[in-house]
Amino acid sequence: QVQLQESGPGLVKPSETLSLTCSVSSGSISSDYWSWIRQVPGRGLEWIGSIHFGGNTDYNPSLKGRVTISIDMSRKYFSLKLNSVTAADTAFYYCARSGGGTFFSWGQGTLVTVSS
Protein backbone atom coordinates (compact mmCIF):
# COMPACT_ATOMS: atom_id res chain seq x y z
CA GLN A 1 0.00 0.00 0.00
CA VAL A 2 1.25 3.46 -0.85
CA GLN A 3 2.97 5.34 1.96
CA LEU A 4 2.77 9.12 2.29
CA GLN A 5 4.92 11.46 4.35
CA GLU A 6 4.44 15.20 4.80
CA SER A 7 7.39 17.52 5.29
CA GLY A 8 7.95 21.23 5.60
CA PRO A 9 8.41 24.07 8.09
CA GLY A 10 6.47 23.80 11.32
CA LEU A 11 6.37 27.56 11.81
CA VAL A 12 5.31 30.19 9.28
CA LYS A 13 4.99 33.93 9.81
CA PRO A 14 1.68 35.71 9.18
CA SER A 15 1.24 36.96 5.60
CA GLU A 16 3.90 34.53 4.32
CA THR A 17 3.47 31.34 2.29
CA LEU A 18 3.02 27.92 3.83
CA SER A 19 4.81 25.26 1.76
CA LEU A 20 4.52 21.52 2.33
CA THR A 21 5.62 18.47 0.39
CA CYS A 22 4.18 14.96 0.41
CA SER A 23 6.51 12.14 -0.59
CA VAL A 24 4.93 9.02 -2.08
CA SER A 25 6.59 5.64 -1.61
CA SER A 26 5.74 1.95 -1.99
CA GLY A 27 3.52 2.71 -4.95
CA SER A 28 3.00 4.72 -8.08
CA ILE A 29 2.11 8.40 -8.24
CA SER A 30 1.02 7.94 -11.85
CA SER A 31 -2.62 7.26 -11.06
CA ASP A 32 -5.50 8.59 -8.99
CA TYR A 33 -5.74 11.95 -7.28
CA TRP A 34 -3.48 13.38 -4.60
CA SER A 35 -5.00 15.59 -1.94
CA TRP A 36 -4.37 17.89 1.00
CA ILE A 37 -6.63 18.01 4.06
CA ARG A 38 -6.20 19.98 7.25
CA GLN A 39 -7.50 19.93 10.80
CA VAL A 40 -7.45 22.96 13.04
CA PRO A 41 -6.64 21.64 16.56
CA GLY A 42 -9.84 20.70 18.34
CA ARG A 43 -11.93 21.02 15.18
CA GLY A 44 -12.99 18.91 12.21
CA LEU A 45 -11.33 18.02 8.93
CA GLU A 46 -11.33 20.38 5.94
CA TRP A 47 -10.47 19.41 2.37
CA ILE A 48 -7.98 21.87 0.86
CA GLY A 49 -7.62 20.58 -2.68
CA SER A 50 -6.62 17.76 -4.99
CA ILE A 51 -4.46 17.22 -8.05
CA HIS A 52 -4.90 14.52 -10.67
CA PHE A 53 -1.71 12.79 -11.77
CA GLY A 54 -2.33 14.38 -15.16
CA GLY A 55 -2.09 17.83 -13.56
CA ASN A 56 -5.73 18.98 -13.25
CA THR A 57 -6.46 20.62 -9.91
CA ASP A 58 -9.55 21.21 -7.77
CA TYR A 59 -9.62 23.47 -4.74
CA ASN A 60 -11.97 24.16 -1.86
CA PRO A 61 -13.77 27.39 -2.80
CA SER A 62 -13.18 28.73 0.71
CA LEU A 63 -9.42 28.68 0.04
CA LYS A 64 -9.38 29.24 -3.70
CA GLY A 65 -7.08 32.06 -4.70
CA ARG A 66 -4.62 31.26 -1.93
CA VAL A 67 -3.90 27.60 -2.73
CA THR A 68 -1.67 25.97 -5.30
CA ILE A 69 -1.11 22.21 -5.51
CA SER A 70 1.51 20.80 -7.87
CA ILE A 71 2.92 17.36 -8.62
CA ASP A 72 6.37 16.08 -9.60
CA MET A 73 5.93 12.64 -11.13
CA SER A 74 9.64 11.97 -11.61
CA ARG A 75 10.46 12.68 -7.98
CA LYS A 76 7.24 11.11 -6.66
CA TYR A 77 5.98 13.98 -4.58
CA PHE A 78 3.27 16.59 -4.62
CA SER A 79 3.22 19.97 -2.94
CA LEU A 80 0.94 22.47 -1.26
CA LYS A 81 1.42 26.22 -1.21
CA LEU A 82 -0.95 28.41 0.79
CA ASN A 83 -0.20 32.09 0.65
CA SER A 84 -1.10 35.06 2.84
CA VAL A 85 -1.47 32.85 5.91
CA THR A 86 -3.01 33.98 9.18
CA ALA A 87 -3.37 32.37 12.60
CA ALA A 88 -6.55 30.73 11.29
CA ASP A 89 -4.36 28.57 9.04
CA THR A 90 -2.66 26.97 12.05
CA ALA A 91 -3.55 23.29 11.68
CA PHE A 92 -2.41 19.74 11.18
CA TYR A 93 -1.92 19.24 7.45
CA TYR A 94 -2.41 15.79 5.92
CA CYS A 95 -1.71 14.52 2.46
CA ALA A 96 -3.71 11.66 1.01
CA ARG A 97 -4.23 9.51 -2.05
CA SER A 98 -7.78 9.86 -3.27
CA GLY A 99 -10.11 8.60 -5.92
CA GLY A 100 -13.80 7.82 -6.38
CA GLY A 101 -14.66 10.39 -3.73
CA THR A 102 -12.60 8.68 -1.03
CA PHE A 103 -9.26 9.29 0.67
CA PHE A 104 -7.68 5.83 0.54
CA SER A 105 -4.34 6.44 2.21
CA TRP A 106 -3.18 9.26 4.46
CA GLY A 107 0.07 10.59 5.80
CA GLN A 108 0.54 10.99 9.54
CA GLY A 109 0.16 14.74 9.29
CA THR A 110 2.34 17.69 10.18
CA LEU A 111 1.51 20.60 12.46
CA VAL A 112 2.02 24.04 10.97
CA THR A 113 1.78 27.01 13.30
CA VAL A 114 1.32 30.53 11.97
CA SER A 115 2.94 32.97 14.36
CA SER A 116 5.39 35.82 14.34
Next chain:
Amino acid sequence: DIQMTQSPSSLSVSVGDRVTITCQASQAINKYISWYQHKPGKAPKLLIYEASNLDVGVPSRFSGSGSGTEFTFTISSLQPEDIATYYCQHYDELPMYTFGQGTKLEI
Protein backbone atom coordinates in the same frame (compact mmCIF):
# COMPACT_ATOMS: atom_id res chain seq x y z
CA ASP B 1 -23.40 23.63 -0.05
CA ILE B 2 -24.29 20.26 1.43
CA GLN B 3 -23.79 20.08 5.18
CA MET B 4 -23.03 16.84 6.98
CA THR B 5 -24.26 16.65 10.58
CA GLN B 6 -22.60 13.85 12.50
CA SER B 7 -23.91 12.61 15.85
CA PRO B 8 -23.17 12.08 18.58
CA SER B 9 -20.06 14.23 19.03
CA SER B 10 -18.82 11.92 21.78
CA LEU B 11 -19.84 8.57 23.17
CA SER B 12 -18.95 6.76 26.37
CA VAL B 13 -18.49 3.09 25.49
CA SER B 14 -17.47 -0.27 26.92
CA VAL B 15 -15.76 -3.23 25.32
CA GLY B 16 -18.36 -5.40 23.61
CA ASP B 17 -20.81 -2.54 23.02
CA ARG B 18 -22.64 -2.08 19.74
CA VAL B 19 -21.79 1.44 18.59
CA THR B 20 -23.81 3.43 16.07
CA ILE B 21 -22.85 6.78 14.58
CA THR B 22 -25.06 8.77 12.22
CA CYS B 23 -24.36 11.31 9.51
CA GLN B 24 -27.26 13.33 8.19
CA ALA B 25 -26.97 15.31 4.97
CA SER B 26 -28.76 18.61 4.44
CA GLN B 27 -30.21 17.22 1.21
CA ALA B 28 -30.41 13.87 -0.54
CA ILE B 29 -26.95 12.85 -1.68
CA ASN B 30 -25.22 10.24 -3.77
CA LYS B 31 -23.55 7.06 -2.55
CA TYR B 32 -20.16 8.71 -1.98
CA ILE B 33 -20.02 8.47 1.80
CA SER B 34 -16.85 7.29 3.49
CA TRP B 35 -16.02 6.61 7.13
CA TYR B 36 -12.59 7.05 8.73
CA GLN B 37 -10.96 6.12 12.03
CA HIS B 38 -8.48 8.60 13.51
CA LYS B 39 -6.24 7.95 16.48
CA PRO B 40 -4.08 10.76 17.97
CA GLY B 41 -0.75 11.12 16.21
CA LYS B 42 -1.64 8.55 13.57
CA ALA B 43 -2.75 8.75 9.97
CA PRO B 44 -6.53 8.61 9.55
CA LYS B 45 -7.62 5.23 8.24
CA LEU B 46 -10.32 4.51 5.67
CA LEU B 47 -12.83 1.95 6.93
CA ILE B 48 -15.88 2.24 4.66
CA TYR B 49 -16.34 3.74 1.18
CA GLU B 50 -19.41 4.25 -1.00
CA ALA B 51 -21.60 4.03 2.11
CA SER B 52 -21.28 0.29 2.73
CA ASN B 53 -18.09 -1.13 1.19
CA LEU B 54 -15.48 -2.33 3.66
CA ASP B 55 -11.91 -1.35 2.70
CA VAL B 56 -9.40 -4.16 2.33
CA GLY B 57 -8.25 -5.60 5.64
CA VAL B 58 -10.86 -3.82 7.76
CA PRO B 59 -12.47 -6.14 10.34
CA SER B 60 -16.03 -7.23 9.63
CA ARG B 61 -17.29 -5.78 12.93
CA PHE B 62 -17.29 -2.43 11.10
CA SER B 63 -20.16 -1.72 8.73
CA GLY B 64 -21.92 1.15 6.99
CA SER B 65 -25.37 1.66 5.56
CA GLY B 66 -27.83 4.29 4.46
CA SER B 67 -29.12 6.29 1.54
CA GLY B 68 -30.77 9.60 0.78
CA THR B 69 -29.99 11.89 3.69
CA GLU B 70 -29.18 9.46 6.51
CA PHE B 71 -26.11 7.26 6.77
CA THR B 72 -25.05 5.00 9.63
CA PHE B 73 -21.73 3.55 10.77
CA THR B 74 -21.77 0.60 13.16
CA ILE B 75 -19.23 -1.30 15.24
CA SER B 76 -20.96 -4.54 16.13
CA SER B 77 -18.82 -5.38 19.17
CA LEU B 78 -16.37 -2.71 20.30
CA GLN B 79 -12.77 -3.79 20.85
CA PRO B 80 -10.21 -1.83 22.91
CA GLU B 81 -8.28 -0.90 19.76
CA ASP B 82 -11.40 0.78 18.35
CA ILE B 83 -11.11 3.73 20.75
CA ALA B 84 -10.64 6.64 18.35
CA THR B 85 -12.47 9.49 16.67
CA TYR B 86 -14.61 8.56 13.67
CA TYR B 87 -15.51 10.84 10.77
CA CYS B 88 -17.95 10.60 7.91
CA GLN B 89 -17.12 12.29 4.61
CA HIS B 90 -19.19 13.07 1.54
CA TYR B 91 -18.06 13.77 -2.02
CA ASP B 92 -20.01 15.50 -4.75
CA GLU B 93 -19.03 16.14 -8.32
CA LEU B 94 -18.43 19.86 -7.99
CA PRO B 95 -16.04 18.57 -6.70
CA MET B 96 -16.32 19.13 -3.00
CA TYR B 97 -15.40 16.92 -0.08
CA THR B 98 -17.23 17.58 3.20
CA PHE B 99 -16.48 15.96 6.55
CA GLY B 100 -18.72 15.44 9.53
CA GLN B 101 -17.66 16.96 12.82
CA GLY B 102 -16.40 13.67 14.24
CA THR B 103 -17.45 11.28 17.00
CA LYS B 104 -14.99 10.62 19.81
CA LEU B 105 -15.33 7.25 21.51
CA GLU B 106 -14.29 7.21 25.16
CA ILE B 107 -14.06 4.34 27.61
